[in-house]
Amino acid sequence: MEHKQRPLGRPRQNKNTISTKDKIVNIATNLFLNKGYQIVSMDDVAKECDVTKATVYYYYATKADLFTDAMVQMMVRIRENMYTILSTNKPLKERLLDVAKIHLTATMDIDIKSFMRDAKISLSDKHLKQMQDAEDKMYEVLAQTIDKAIQEGEIPKRHTLLSAHAFVALLYVGDYKDVDQKPLIPDIEDLAQQIVDFYWNGLSK
Structure with missing residues (x-):
């Protein structure tokens, strides 16, 4: 099954069938991801949503509240999409490759670590704490998948949560760009394959 639709954590783009609050948080998510927290103002969000600033403040008392909710909801979407990908009947390595491709595609224009910092x-x-709790739940989905693979004898016994964190850490390495904004490996398919091969070499031995 191909998973090339919406990038892993991005909100849906249909603005006509959602509530005002969801519209605000969805548009704010894209603004924050594209411009960064410090640049985006509540005015910017209101203008992009075509609502008054008072409407934005009705749902979110501060920009920090809006940003936190945006990031938590994004991580919930990532967790749900990861669960869908990891719940297929493919071998574990192929499922990890599917996750890697989508993650790298979704983050190729975003420096996630700098963005969050x-x-x-x-x-x-x-x-x-709210964001950390949401992030931990993402890792749990991956850890549970690894644990199941261990129980079924697909891979040797490993510390599942450490293995989950190690995989995501490697995905973040894949987002690296040098001073000229050149990636380690330009082709995402090749980059994803090399990351998964590198990870699998340690996981399966």
Whole structure:
């Protein structure tokens, strides 16, 4: 089954069949991802949503609240999409390759680590905990898949959560670009394959 539709965590683009709050958070997600937390204002979100700033503030008291909800919902979508991909009957390595391709495609224009680092300096401990909880649940989906593969004898016994974190860490390495904004490997299919091969070499021995 091909998974080339919507990038892994991006919201749906149909603005006509969703509530005002969902419209605000969906548009805000794309603004934050494209421009960064510090640049985007509540005015920007209101204008893009074609609503008043008061409407945005009705649902979100602060930009930090809006950003946190946007990121939490994005991670929920990522978790759901990962679950769908990882629940197929393909061998584990092929499922990991599908996840890698979609992740690398979705993040090829975003420096995720810098993006989150810039935002976190403006967030409270409460906001950070909400995002950390959502992120942990993403890792749990992958860890459960690895655990099942261990139970079925597809791979040797491993620390499942560590294995999940290691895989995602390698995906972030794949997002690396040098000072001229050149990626490690330009072709995403090749990059995804090499990352998964590298990871699988350690996981399966």
